[in-house]
Amino acid sequence: SQTIHQWPATLVQPVGSPLSLECTVEGTSNPNLYWYRQAAGRGLQLLFYSVGIGQISSEVPQNLSASRPQDRQFILSSKKLLLSDSGFYLCAWSRLLTLANTGELFFGEGSRLTVL
């Protein structure tokens, strides 16, 4: 069966510090990978998606970046965090790039980031 793991689960970082969140998927190959953010009182916002190694599409301009160094590894990074980066970050995978058929995204357990 497929599993998705992301870490760390919780972190508190000062403004201006770097960030690295990691996500790995097991039990499937060539998944589509996503990073979402859920800020307090807001819906899930798609930040990045990837259809393959080294292929990253950004949905919103920001001080975050993503990388996919291996087929089942997706990393979210920042060089300098802002207060507004606080939120619940969710990694997800899907079988299809076009989600119209199943709509099923499988989410990791999330990483709760607080920037102080």
Added chain:
Amino acid sequence: RKEVEQDPGPFNVPEGATVAFNCTYSNSASQSFFWYRQDCRKEPKLLMSVYSSGNEDGRFTAQLNRASQYISLLIRDSKLSDSATYLCVVGSGYALNFGKGTSLLVTP
């Protein structure tokens, strides 16, 4: 205008009650529609897809009105375990747009 709008609630209902959630979306070209469930401080999980003809899964019934760009979820015979946030999700191609969610609390 936000792409997907939901009443945030909270909806507080007693066990056994019937409760309905509504959702509207702005993109008339949207192709796919879903309800996800998110427990407190947990990740969202797919609850059910929503089809034009309406569909039912046990106590849950979902309806779609494309002309009005409106989606609904009906929960019958509410259980304590139904307490969660219900996210309306609208898809177009690769993108899924999530509503902010409607909070449901089922009380004994």
